[in-house]
Amino acid sequence: MPRGTRACISSARHSRRESWTSPAIQAPTSCGAKGRSPWARLRRNRHGRNWWCVRPSRTLMRKCFQEWSREMRTLVSELPGVVGSTVTLSGWVHRIRDLGGVSFVVLRDRSGMGQLVFDAKPDVTVESVIEVHGSVAANEKAPGGVEVRVQSMRVVSPAALDLPFPVNQDPGKTSLESILDNRMIALRNPSILSIFRLQSTILRCFAEYLRGLDFTEIKTSKLIGTGTEGGTGLFSVDYFDTKVYLTQSPQIYKQTMIAAGLERVFEIGPAYRAEKHDTPRHINEFISLDVEMAFIESEQDLMDLETGILAAIFAGVRASNQKDLDAWKATVPDPELCARIPRVSHDEAKEIVSKETGKKVYEISPEGERALCDWAMKTAGVEAVFVFAYPRKSRPFYTYPAENNRTKSFDLLFRGLEVTSGSMRINRYDMLMENLQAFDLNPEGLKDYLSIFKYGCPPHGGFAIGMERLTQKILGLASVKEATLFPRDRKRTRP
């Protein structure tokens, strides 16, 4: 057994403390589709015991919405259940197949695609939005066994003929440039759209898992007067008569809220990095899944927490996004295996890379990161590995130091890419002041930040998961830009 799994499995250390690892390998509350009320667990959960007092009746909410939507239309996915009846469908014309005496139109709506049958070629163009009225018939020859014989059709919004992007074709045959240049239209492509359906599950499961552990969600400002990490890589913005910067991380605000007494916080928000890299794994604006937690003992506790988050996300994606995974021929790791993600120190990682690649390494390069994940797959059956105890010089000043000039920090590498970076933070004022000197930083510019520690702050730490990178790696996409709705890179600020 890899030594890193110790922290997850041994319970001796955790039993006397609050546990956050126990739900690690269970699907988050509403991700499990077992027929039980998604609120059942919360009702038993001490943190959610009063949910019915503050929420309108769920039955009432569901009833209002269903009655409203039932009047609107039938969804394509509902057709097999309403064979024999007359329905109204609305959606986009995905494809037209005209065979002379009969024409087939593939209609696309948010639930999927279904076949419409016309006696003659209908007067519509691909991608037009239509509303049709017709009878639902079972037919062996129809895709999915059901089709709608159209009695009347209304073109709700016609589409021009010069479609700039092949919406109804395999996006694998289209260049990234064309996908991004025509982003508005490219997003209609079902495979491309599926990326963002899956991404939504990641967001949901991340938040639900943490809420279940008594984390409080916060939203902080993305504008800041000065940078905390030396001022490099910050975008400046005109702010009335002065200049401010876009934050590269919510770091200081997360820590502020820890010290303010929330103890456990998370934030989902954009982070900005004004760095001129031009690679398939960098964008200048990304969504950071940020977590911070008080009363931890080391970075091992943070890895425990992230293990649980990953398991919740993988379980949720498996439960909700099988079609989206299929569209990219992708698989998510078994949530049960997350507890076996190896944990290796930075020094051990270098040794492993040297051994695996057959060449001596002094720093872990992207090639080394790929080698480490391959190694993890071989030894533990998961394509992920935690690397901890990074040298002091490679980590920011607020990282908690450890013996031998190491730090209480870690990264998570998943399928060959760094998706998380985190650490325990220095929470003692005197220690922080010493470290500022060592990093040659001026305490004057960090006055607000330092006040957190001057007046008492519990031991704590946190990490950030790159949402787009995680999405990219789950689906096996070639570039992080594909996993970004409207990517902002060195050259691109449109659409």
Add this chain to the structure above:
RNA sequence: GGGGGCGUGGCGAAGCUGGUUAUCGCGCUGGCCUGUCAAGCCGGAGGCCGCGGGUUCAAGUCCCGUCGCUCCCGCCA
């Protein structure tokens, strides 16, 4: 910041050592076709070969510059 590769109709590509009207698939369009499911068959439209300059009798092809894209490395989520 350093180093590769690529720009050819709306999309994806071919065009080898320079040589006549620039080719193919998808899409679009006209025609035929009552069971398609990437429908099929016959016809058609659509390109100053990224842009600027040079070499040459002759440049999509060679050279220089420029813009754009893409990949690897540094660094990072």
